[in-house]
Amino acid sequence: MEMVELGGKQVEIDEDGFIQDPEVWDEAVAKDLAKTEGVEDLSDNHWKLVNYLRDYYLEYNMAPMIRKLCKQTGFSLKEVYDLFPSGPAKGACKVAGLPKPTGCV
Amino acid sequence: MDLITVTREEGLRFSIRIRNHVMTADMSVKDGGQDGGPAPVEIMGASMGACLATLVQAYCNTRGYNDGDVAVSLTIEMVESPNRIGGFVADVELPKDVPEGEKEKLKKMCLRLPIPASLRAEPRVDIEMF
Numbered sequence: 001m002e003m004v005e006l007g008g009k010q011v012e013i014d015e016d017g018f019i020q021d022p023e024v025w026d027e028a029v030a031k032d033l034a035k036t037e038g039v040e041d042l043s044d045n046h047w048k049l050v051n052y053l054r055d056y057y058l059e060y061n062m063a064p065m066i067r068k069l070c071k072q073t074g075f076s077l078k079e080v081y082d083l084f085p086s087g088p089a090k091g092a093c094k095v096a097g098l099p100k101p102t103g104c105v
Numbered sequence: 106m107d108l109i110t111v112t113r114e115e116g117l118r119f120s121i122r123i124r125n126h127v128m129t130a131d132m133s134v135k136d137g138g139q140d141g142g143p144a145p146v147e148i149m150g151a152s153m154g155a156c157l158a159t160l161v162q163a164y165c166n167t168r169g170y171n172d173g174d175v176a177v178s179l180t181i182e183m184v185e186s187p188n189r190i191g192g193f194v195a196d197v198e199l200p201k202d203v204p205e206g207e208k209e210k211l212k213k214m215c216l217r218l219p220i221p222a223s224l225r226a227e228p229r230v231d232i233e234m235f
Contacts, residue, residue, distance in 0.1 A: 066182060066194045077196040078178040087180060 006032040016090070018100040022057070025097030033095045037086050046083050046095075048073055053088075053096040063093055063101045118142065146181060146190060153193050154179040156220040161211060165200050172202040193221075 001020065003010045007028030012020040017036050019025060030050060034042050042050070052073050056064045066088055070077060084091030089101045110122045111130070117138040118131040130145050132138025143151065154177040162175040176198040184191030197215070199208070215221060 065192075066180060070194075070196075076178065077180060077194060081178070081180075 014100060016094075016100055018094050019097050020099070022097050022099065025054075029097065030095050033097070037084060037091045037094060039084065039091075039095070042095075043083075045075070045079075049075065049080065049083060049088075049092050050096045053092055053098060057096070057098050063089070063098055114141075115139075121148075146183075149190065150179055150181045150193060153220050154195060156218050157195055157197055157215050160215060160218050161197055161199065164211065164214070165203065170200040170203045173198075173200040175199060 001012055001014060003012055005011070006013075006019070007026060007030075009024065009029075011024050011029060014020060017033070019029070019033070031042060034040075034046070039046065049069070052069065053063065056062075064072070066077070066080075069075075069088055069092075070080065073080075075083070080088050080092070084095070093101050107124050111119050112122070114120055114129070116131075117136075118129060118141040121128040121130055128148070129142030130148060131141035132144050133140050136144070138144075157179075158175050158177045161177075165171070165175060177195055178198075179193060179195040181190055182192040182194060183189070197211075199211075203211075216225075
């Protein structure tokens, strides 16, 4: 674990860059996390995915299955990877401030 | 079935030989390799994708659906304890002239293909050490 500056505050991340406390997440943190995944600017479509993942996590305390993510957001698998080249788990979940998924996305 | 041989090149990079075809497998840098090729789990995903693509393309060829090609996008859901593949998620793009009503039939056919059907039947894995 290490402390890094994200969104103007000190945030603890694991060895893969996932924040450890979902409570510290905000949009500024998300923007800086996105840069670590090679996404310089978050478009409306990025936010649609990120917000869906975040809402799902806050309700169920887990990440959704990939197929559910696609169906609920209306994005194909390819479109999800176009938005987050490292994928829904390593990319989108990280930006959404979720813990590193052990399964699902 | 022809023999598949896997021989070491360097580090965790291996050559896979099947008849006169050669592929490379390696682990990512994070997992101790040099990323000189896809990881074995990714090759398994590729096998699944190729299996789906070839069947669906053959089906379309037979029926004369030719307004575009078949393409597959696929990813793998990993699960833990033990670390393994929990699922394959595949989007299959079809030629535009495939009737809507045939898509569900095609989906069922895909599940009966050798790789999806084998995985669902839990094939025996018989290993000896020499």
